Amino acid sequence: MASVAVPKRSPLSEALKGVRLSAADYGSIWSWIATVDHKRIGILYGVSAFVFFMLGGVEALLLRVQLAQPDSGFLDPDAYNRLFTMHGTTMIFLVVMPMSSAFFNLLVPLMIGARDVAFPRLNAFSFWLFLAGAIFLNASFFTGDILNGNLGAPDAGWFGYAPLNLREFTPGHGLDFWMLGLQMFGIASLAGGFNFIVTILNMRAPGMTLFRMPVFVWMTLITSFLIIFAMPIIAVALFELTFDRLFDANFFNAEAGGNPLLWQHMFWLFGHPEVYILILPAFGIISAILPTFSRKPLFGYAFVVFSGIAIGFMSWGVWVHHMLTTGLGTVANSAFGVTTILIAVPTGVKIFNWMATLWGGSIRFRPPLMFAVGTVAMFTLGGLSGVLHSMVPSDFQQQDSYFVVAHLHYVLFGGAIFGLFGGIYYWFPKFTGRLLNEKLGHINFWLMFIGFNLTFMPMHVSGLLGMPRRIYTYNGEMGWNLWNQMSTVGAFLIALSVLVFLFNFFRSLRHGEESGPDPWDARTLEWSIPSPPPEYNFKEIPTVSSRDAFWHQKYREDETGKIVPVLAGGAVDDEAPEDEAEGEHGHGIHLPSPSYMPLIAASGFPVIATGLIYDYALVPVGFALILIGFFGWVLEPATEEE
């Protein structure tokens, strides 16, 4: 290949080539570490996100045990504050976002008929930087005097309001780890966002016009745009905070003329689009599941897509509803109250369209459908309590009460997490070749559904009875006891449901029923290739002539308008090109080579961050690592010469 060739073969470049080839052996651990394959990166994202899901869940259980009764001494206030800060930060940045990234990675190239994302190494860099940031953030637990039971994690809430986040009020390094860790996720998410925008805009199979794309791909595109515009805002806020905390600047220090509300404006101008960054991927997932399990196309594709776009735009105009009680005045409160009410319109459109998709269908009660319908139902409740918040005067009572805790969990757990679980049940067979056990799946769903409602429904009541958020204890006279006990019992039911899922997951990996390429009679292209998909995804890039491309390969209308299977059509091409696939690259399909450079570059960031906190001498070391990583990345050949 006459690509930008390395001029002369030095021994160094030969050695590097050897290292790369050892990683090309698809099966060794090195092949996972150096992988640039979107499917493997997706699995890495998913597995890490699930580990953090359990960590954040354990944190939640500790909080719930503390709150199960008034004046409980289970946790001291310091530990409680650190745990709720980490619970929120973990669930948002380390669970829902990377879990969504997992689905983007696994599915987008398969759904648009591509062999990988546009920038495979940048993709690996996103993952490693996310993981570095996640480990870095959690390392903060150990900065306290942990042997004596003092945790060291951040303790200013996941929102880290100024001026509480300044060193004067929050000494200790926990918050430094938080702000620098978040900065790393920001960079990782930005890289991912750009990658998926370019992939979706440029790498669609012939005939896959924008309006033939599966809705999941649309939601990925919208989410990616939200990411690339939202993340820079939090980056600026975090940089200012970094200067305040490390170099005695005064951005947020009111005494020195800084403005504490500036932080809130930036945080929520990022934070509200972030809410849709968290929920739109789940909307995409259920827009794939509902049609498959009702055997009907998505009702009103254009409305669903455009309402998603509308949500994307409107999400930039509602951030002040997080700040209605800060005293911005009646004009601001009226304006943002009305915009917030109106964002319920495009969301409602989606819910009605999903219901219409099910209407008239032939609905199969399989676990993915249960989770998808659960998402629609629970998100509806979360959306309705959201409308109650948008009623500004009544929000003055609800703001920072447990009513808000209930609302946000209905949206982010009932919406996002239920949707993501549905996605796992739905696509697990595609990437493992085996089905998750059906019975356990139903047990998983009902336990989670009941546990979820038992946990969060009572929080509406405790909030309306005046229970504020983020309190480690309360007086038994307040009338909150019963509601808190219910929540705690529910939380353990959720934990039990997750254990059932884990058992199901590991059991099915080995003993699950073999799925074949298309176990659900699905509609989109990823089901047209074998399970698990070969390294190169599509032997031949498909040509697309309609929405639900795979469905139309399988079914057609006969003269009477009845839908009948296409004879001999839709046969999935599950025979790998046998003789060719044996040899390395023998199939003649060019795939990007594995590379260690993204990992090396990503590893520089936590080194810099550690240096900023403890010893500036480490900062240049980190920069050197990043430079080495990027230089190696640029200089190594994109594909191995044959």
Add this chain to the structure above:
Amino acid sequence: MKQLLNRFSPRRLGHLVPIFVLLALLGLFLSGCDTDTPQNTFDTKGEVAEKQAEIFYIAMWPAIAIMILVLGGLLVIMLRFRERDPKYVPPQIHGNTRLELAWTIAPAVLLLAIAVPMVVTIWDIGREPSEDAFRVNVIAQRFSWEFQYPEYTDEDGTPLSVFDQSGFHIPAGREVAFYLESVDVIHSFWLPKLGGKLDVVPGQVNVLWLRADEPGSFSGQCAEFCGLDHANMTMTVIAQPQDELDAWAAEMLE
């Protein structure tokens, strides 16, 4: 008949159990809000809280109606259109523009309709405190409150200052203007039975007016996370007739 029986078979009813649980929770939910616990936001004792609760109800009833519509609709759809013949492929309906426009416009109209009283109330309770309001300066600090009374001064002209978290006094039946200041981080001043909260932001003075209709004792607490002991930043405010308040202040000043 058999079909009908089948529809109500224990297995099918089993699917309804979670719905009953949900309804039972909803019943509990509604009864729970009907108590006189110390910080119940529905047990309103003042003009502002009342108006805020009214706005809550204006949105709550349509919300409950839509909830029943969607959840009930889902349940009906799930039962009615469940798979009966694995080979059956239903007609492939791609959408219906009129229907979709209807369920875009109808909610928009409904939402804008409830937005009207909402905006009216924002301006109503968001007005400046009236001229004859009783002024209290509230100084928030981690993790306690201080009330200063400019109307009651000692011989040197220093206003009466109270730190007793279990007994801040205000007049009943008269508007009280709280001038909120923070000496450290952001707090939030909240007396649920009298009205919603307003944040106490360092570097600015936020003004909140409330009125206790009747004499009584009101529980409140800091609603913005402010650090280690945020949970214990509580207060009790006692509303009493003006003459009793004057007497109390005179005693405090001695």
